[in-house]
Amino acid sequence: xxxxxxxQETLLNDILPFWERYSLDTQYGGYYTCLDQxxxxxxxxxFVWLQARQVWMxxxxxxxxxxxxxxxxxxxxxxxxxxxxxxxxxxxxxFSLTREGKPLVQPYNVxxxxxxxxxxxxxxxxxxxxxxxxxxxxxxxxxxxxxGNPKGIYEKxxxxxxxxxxxxxMILSNLVLELEDxxxxxxxxxxxxxxxxEVMEVFLQKDSGIIYENVSTDGSLHDSFDGRLINxxxxxxxxxxxxxxxxxxxxxxxxxxxxxxxxxxxEYSWDEEFGGIFYFxxxxxxxxxxxEWDQKLWWVHLETLVALAKAWExxxxxxxxxxxxxxxxxxxxxFPDPVNGEWFGYLNRxxxxxxTLKGGKWKGCFHVPRAMYQCYKSFEKIETxx
Amino acid sequence: xxxxxxxQETLLNDILPFWERYSLDTQYGGYYTCLDQxxxxxxxxxFVWLQARQVWMxxxxxxxxxxxxxxxxxxxxxxxxxxxxxxxxxxxxxFSLTREGKPLVQPYNVxxxxxxxxxxxxxxxxxxxxxxxxxxxxxxxxxxxxxGNPKGIYEKxxxxxxxxxxxxxMILSNLVLELEDxxxxxxxxxxxxxxxxEVMEVFLQKDSGIIYENVSTDGSLHDSFDGRLINxxxxxxxxxxxxxxxxxxxxxxxxxxxxxxxxxxxEYSWDEEFGGIFYFxxxxxxxxxxxEWDQKLWWVHLETLVALAKAWExxxxxxxxxxxxxxxxxxxxxFPDPVNGEWFGYLNRxxxxxxTLKGGKWKGCFHVPRAMYQCYKSFEKIETxx
Numbered sequence: 001x002x003x004x005x006x007x008q009e010t011l012l013n014d015i016l017p018f019w020e021r022y023s024l025d026t027q028y029g030g031y032y033t034c035l036d037q038x039x040x041x042x043x044x045x046x047f048v049w050l051q052a053r054q055v056w057m058x059x060x061x062x063x064x065x066x067x068x069x070x071x072x073x074x075x076x077x078x079x080x081x082x083x084x085x086x087x088x089x090x091x092x093x094x095f096s097l098t099r100e101g102k103p104l105v106q107p108y109n110v111x112x113x114x115x116x117x118x119x120x121x122x123x124x125x126x127x128x129x130x131x132x133x134x135x136x137x138x139x140x141x142x143x144x145x146x147x148g149n150p151k152g153i154y155e156k157x158x159x160x161x162x163x164x165x166x167x168x169x170m171i172l173s174n175l176v177l178e179l180e181d182x183x184x185x186x187x188x189x190x191x192x193x194x195x196x197x198e199v200m201e202v203f204l205q206k207d208s209g210i211i212y213e214n215v216s217t218d219g220s221l222h223d224s225f226d227g228r229l230i231n232x233x234x235x236x237x238x239x240x241x242x243x244x245x246x247x248x249x250x251x252x253x254x255x256x257x258x259x260x261x262x263x264x265x266x267e268y269s270w271d272e273e274f275g276g277i278f279y280f281x282x283x284x285x286x287x288x289x290x291x292e293w294d295q296k297l298w299w300v301h302l303e304t305l306v307a308l309a310k311a312w313e314x315x316x317x318x319x320x321x322x323x324x325x326x327x328x329x330x331x332x333x334x335f336p337d338p339v340n341g342e343w344f345g346y347l348n349r350x351x352x353x354x355x356t357l358k359g360g361k362w363k364g365c366f367h368v369p370r371a372m373y374q375c376y377k378s379f380e381k382i383e384t385x386x
Numbered sequence: 387x388x389x390x391x392x393x394q395e396t397l398l399n400d401i402l403p404f405w406e407r408y409s410l411d412t413q414y415g416g417y418y419t420c421l422d423q424x425x426x427x428x429x430x431x432x433f434v435w436l437q438a439r440q441v442w443m444x445x446x447x448x449x450x451x452x453x454x455x456x457x458x459x460x461x462x463x464x465x466x467x468x469x470x471x472x473x474x475x476x477x478x479x480x481f482s483l484t485r486e487g488k489p490l491v492q493p494y495n496v497x498x499x500x501x502x503x504x505x506x507x508x509x510x511x512x513x514x515x516x517x518x519x520x521x522x523x524x525x526x527x528x529x530x531x532x533x534g535n536p537k538g539i540y541e542k543x544x545x546x547x548x549x550x551x552x553x554x555x556m557i558l559s560n561l562v563l564e565l566e567d568x569x570x571x572x573x574x575x576x577x578x579x580x581x582x583x584e585v586m587e588v589f590l591q592k593d594s595g596i597i598y599e600n601v602s603t604d605g606s607l608h609d610s611f612d613g614r615l616i617n618x619x620x621x622x623x624x625x626x627x628x629x630x631x632x633x634x635x636x637x638x639x640x641x642x643x644x645x646x647x648x649x650x651x652x653e654y655s656w657d658e659e660f661g662g663i664f665y666f667x668x669x670x671x672x673x674x675x676x677x678e679w680d681q682k683l684w685w686v687h688l689e690t691l692v693a694l695a696k697a698w699e700x701x702x703x704x705x706x707x708x709x710x711x712x713x714x715x716x717x718x719x720x721f722p723d724p725v726n727g728e729w730f731g732y733l734n735r736x737x738x739x740x741x742t743l744k745g746g747k748w749k750g751c752f753h754v755p756r757a758m759y760q761c762y763k764s765f766e767k768i769e770t771x772x
Contacts, residue, residue, distance in 0.1 A: 034672075042672040045610060095542070103544045153539060156481070158489045224431060225747065286420075286428040287743040291678035291732060294740065346677060348735070354680065357673040361611065 003309075003328075004379035010336075011372035016061075018342040018358065019054070019365040024074065028100050030081035033364040037356040038340050044099035048086055050364030052093075052115035055079045057369050059122035065373065072126055079123040079132060082116060091142050108154040113143050114171045121179045133182050140179055143172075144191075162217040163226055169198035170238040177244055192245060199238055200257070209264035211235030212283060221283070228283040229290075232269035233300030236262055236277075240307040240374075243314070252314065259311040259320065266304065266323055274350050275330045277301060294349040298363065301331040302371035309378035316382070343368050389695075389714075390765035396722075397758035402447075404728040404744065405751040409440070410460065414486050416467035419750040423742040424726050430485035434472055436750030438479075438501035441465045443755050445508035451759065458512055465509040465518060468502060477528050496536040499529050500557045507565045519568050526565055529558075530577075548603040549612055555584035556624040563630055578631060585624055586643070595650035597621030598669060607669070614669040615676075618655035619686030622648055622663075626693040626760075629700065638700070645697040645706065652690070652709055660736050661716045663687060680735040684749065687717040688757035695764035702768070729754050 022039035023031040033050040034043035055078035062071040085101030086093050093112035095105035107113070120136035123129070149155065150168055157163075173195035180188050202219045204211050213229040216222045239258040246255035269278050276296035282288045308324040334351045335343040337358070345363040346355045357363065408425035409417040419436040420429035441464035448457040471487030472479050479498035481491035493499070506522035509515070535541065536554055543549075559581035566574050588605050590597050599615040602608045625644040632641035655664050662682035668674045694710040720737045721729040723744070731749040732740045743749065 036672070042670075043609075043611060094544070098546065102546045104546055106542045106544060108542045154542065156492045156494045158480070158492060160484065160488045160490055223429075225429060284428075286422070287741040287746060289747050291681060291740065294734075295677060348680075354677065355673040360673060361675050 002379065002383050004376055004383050006332075007372045007376035007379065011369055011376065014336075014341050015343075015365075015369045015372060019369075020070070020074065023054070023359070023365060024077065025099065028081070029077045029084075030101070031078055031365070032099075033359040034361070035357065035359040037337065037358060039342075039358060042357075043360075045104065045361075046081075046097045046099060046101070047361055047364075048082070048093050048095055048097065048112040049115050049362070050359075050366065051078050051082055051086070051097075052112070052119040053364055053366035055082065055119035056115065056122050057365055059119070059126040061369075061373065062126045063122060075123050075126060079119065079127075082119065083132075083135060086112075086116060091138060092146070093139075106154070108151060110143055110146050110150040110168065111171065113139055113146075114168075114175055117143065118175055118178045121182060125181070136179060137182050140175070140183065143175075161222065161224065163214040163222060164217055166199075166203045166211065166213050166231075166234065166238070169195045169203070170234065170241065173199060173238070173245060174241040177241075177248065196242065196245060199242060204235075204261060208268075208283075209261060210268055210283065211238065211261070211265065223284070225289045228286065229288065230269070230281040230283050231279070232265050232277050232281065233279070233297065233303055235265045236300075236307045237303035239265075240303070240310050243307070243310045247314075255311075255314045259315055262304075262307045262311055263319055263323060266327070270326075271296075271349065276334070276347070276349075276351060277304060277327075295354060296334070296347040296349065296351060298335050298343055298345040299367040301327060301335065302367050305331060306371050306374040306378075309375045309382070313378045313381055388765065388769050390762055390769050392718075393758045393762035393765065397755055397762065400722075400727050401729075401751075401755045401758060405440070405755075406456070406460065409745070409751060410463065411485065414467070415463045415470075416487070417464055417751070418485075419745040420747070421743065421745040423723065423744060425728075425744060428743075429746075431490065431747075432467075432483045432485060432487070433747055433750075434468070434479050434481055434483065434498040435501050435748070436745075436752070437464050437468055437472070437483075438498070438505040439750055439752035441468065441505035442501065442508050443751055445505070445512040447755075447759065448512045449508060461509050461512060465505065465513075468505065469518075469521060472498075472502060477524060478532070479525075494537060496529055496532050496554065497557065499525055499532075500554075500561055503529065504561055504564045507568060511567070522565060523568050526561070526569065529561075547608065547610065549600040549608060550603055552585075552589045552597065552599050552617075552620065552624070555581040555589070556620065556627065559585060559624070559631060560627040563627075563634065582628065582631060585628060590621075590647060594654075594669075595647060596654055596669065597624065597647070597651065609670070611675045614672060615674065616655070616667040616669050617665070618651050618663050618667065619665070619683065619689055621651045622686075622693045623689035625651075626689070626696050629693070629696045633700075641697075641700045645701055648690075648693045648697055649705055649709060652713070656712075657682075657735065662720070662733070662735075662737060663690060663713075681740060682720070682733040682735065682737060684721050684729050684731045685753040687713060687721065688753050691717060692757050692760040692764075695761045695768070699764045699767055 022035050025032055030046050030051050031054050032041045036042050055075050058071045058075040085097055088107055092107035093116045094103040094107055095112055097103055117136050117139040120132045124132035124136055172191055176188055176191040213231050214226045239262045242258040243255050271278055277300050279295050279297050280288045280290040280293040304327050312320050337344055342358045344353045348354045408421050411418055416432050416437050417440050418427045422428050441461050444457045444461040471483055474493055478493035479502050480489040480493055481498055483489055503522050503525040506518045510518035510522055558577055562574055562577040599617050600612045625648045628644040629641050657664055663686050665681050665683050666674045666676040666679040690713050698706045723730055728744045730739045734740045
């Protein structure tokens with residue numbers, strides 16, 4: 001079977017039916033994401049990241065893949081739930097809500113807002129709603145306002161050690177393309193320039209070719225737990241955001257540089273003993289503080305497949321095909337649940353399921369279907385050209 | 387070799403020399419705690435929990451075991467460092483400091499203060515210093531003031547779900563005995579009554595015999611990630627605090643109840659497949675949100691040995707001896723590092739070192755030597771009576 005077909009069939013016949021069947025809260029709207037191995041709901045709290053990401057996913061598929069009315073209906077249920085319940089008085093998004101929509105955890109960082117903006121923008125396009133388009137734009141502007149101090153009053157650092165974090169510039173580089181149609185062109189160019197510069201010139205290290213999660217505000221590396229932290233999956237995911245920007249700007253050299261970074265991070269973070277990509281590493285090889293450092297996570301491997309498929313699309317060279325096959329074989333032989341459908345999220349270092357859940361506080365209807373769709377699109381091009 | 391002798395010799399010839407040799411910052415005072423397998427410093431940040439705990443440990447040994455001048459000197463170095471650098475303007479303790487003593491992370495919870503109060507009280511006794519005694523008392527009173535809202539402005543919960551946490555009543559039950567000499571007798575009785583009631587009547591569940599980490603403010607269990615969370619090591623450690631209170635109050639029935647709880651938690655949390663005690667569990671058997679749930683941690687096993695040794699002292703029955711031997715065999719065959727001395731802190735489920743550090747952000751000179759000392763004291767009684 002061609003790769004294209006594997007991804008398309010898995011998306012349509014396995015992944016989406018799982019979420020369509022088990023995740024819909026028909027009473028209060030929105031989605032259950034805490035689903036056990038069989039798809040049974042084991043917790044009803046609603047985490048805003050995952051609510052927004054599922055709205056985005058079904059809207060995106062409706063916009064780009066097929067106009068299925070049920071997909072629009074599923075997206076609407078979550079979009080309405082978030083619009084009604086997700087925001088505080090400042091338009092900032094809570095971290096989590098009860099099943100009914102009452103706020104549980106404060107808007108203590110800005111990432112709920114990023115995923116909400118993505119969700120509303122795709123849903124606005126799918127539904128043709130001006131109200132959602134306005135909401136997407138306002139949410140985006142609110143993120144920019146909070147950019148300098150994304151944790152607000154919940155920032156625990158005293159300011160003695162000035163570090164900045166990779167996540168926000170990384171997410172902005174994707175978010176701005178998602179919202180391109182509804183933002184001013186100058187705003188789009190400004191944010192692309194900002195995030196490309198931060199990702200490729202500040203967080204990506206010239207000498208090692210590796211991306212660090214935190215650097216000093218002057219761009220230098222800092223020898224501390226936070227300053228030594230490497231999250232390989234994060235760095236690789238950012239590189240496919242960069243490839244998307246390179247495609248938009250028709251900059252093949254830039255795509256080439258992103259591709260080299262993917263390979264470099266993979267060489268650095270591949271577990272030679274058991275296979276798979278480590279979750280966290282310390283840039284100096286010291287013990288990381290994250291006890292889950294050696295685990296193999298679904299999103300890390302799926303984002304790597306997306307990155308490699310996009311890289312392959314533009315540079316069909318041996319190294320990329322070799323790494324694609326290596327990561328593909330590991331990922332497809334370890335993460336899918338052949339009995340109950342959908343994918344396991346968390347494997348131990350040896351590759352066995354550490355938790356058998358299909359969804360939880362952080363895993364929802366997002367990385368698996370998004371990667372299926374992205375890889376399908378890339379291989380559609382690659383395999384047609386062959 | 388008798389157990390007493392194993393603990394005494396390991397404490398004096400292995401554990402203490404390791405920290406005496408590698409942890410002392412002779413330039414700025416206080417201690418390095420980030421030590422790799424060989425004892426080399428890999429990070430110089432100073433975490434207030436661990437600074438305070440090392441002050442406490444050396445002061446305690448000076449007060450109760452032997453008046454070695456070097457022990458007093460080591461304790462003084464950390465006590466002075468903490469007094470000069472550890473507090474904000476309100477007398478609350480920061481979470482972490484730079485090597486030089488500049489504050490890094492805000493006093494975002496009250497546990498730094500708990501360990502500082504313990505440290506200052508023991509050091510006051512060791513040094514005969516009124517200033518440190520006053521500081522210990524003020525820090526204790528500051529903890530009581532913050533008791534109703536221990537996270538202060540860093541509380542992210544919206545208040546919709548009112549849960550209270552086990553850690554503070556648990557720690558208070560130990561802290562109040564530590565400070566008994568310098569507090570008013572009524573205050574001691576009041577806090578003992580409060581913490582015994584919280585631990586044994588609120589967090590310990592009548593039907594299952596298990597301790598939960600969070601319960602609703604009305605005492606009922608809450609079906610949510612936090613509400614289902616079980617930390618077996620925490621519960622077992624609390625039971626030896628309860629046994630100490632039972633001894634002070636000459637209440638054999640109370641000691642008996644604490645002992646039964648130790649055994650019950652052990653039966654619940656022992657890993658039948660690979661041995662050892664799980665780090666986190668979900669009260670309903672659902673997937674816990676802690677990815678490190680199946681790891682085997684040094685402190686969990688050491689606190690269990692202390693609890694079982696104390697239980698044995700008062701109830702030398704077969705079940706306790708059986709469990710003591712089982713936990714002893716696992717712990718002593720997995721955690722000690724026979725090559726470089728001291729103990730590994732973090733093992734994977736299978737029992738292999740996950741991180742080879744001897745100290746870090748959370749592991750310092752505390753659980754290993756405290757358990758050695760406590761077990762030595764218990765077996766001194768048990769083995770003399772035999």
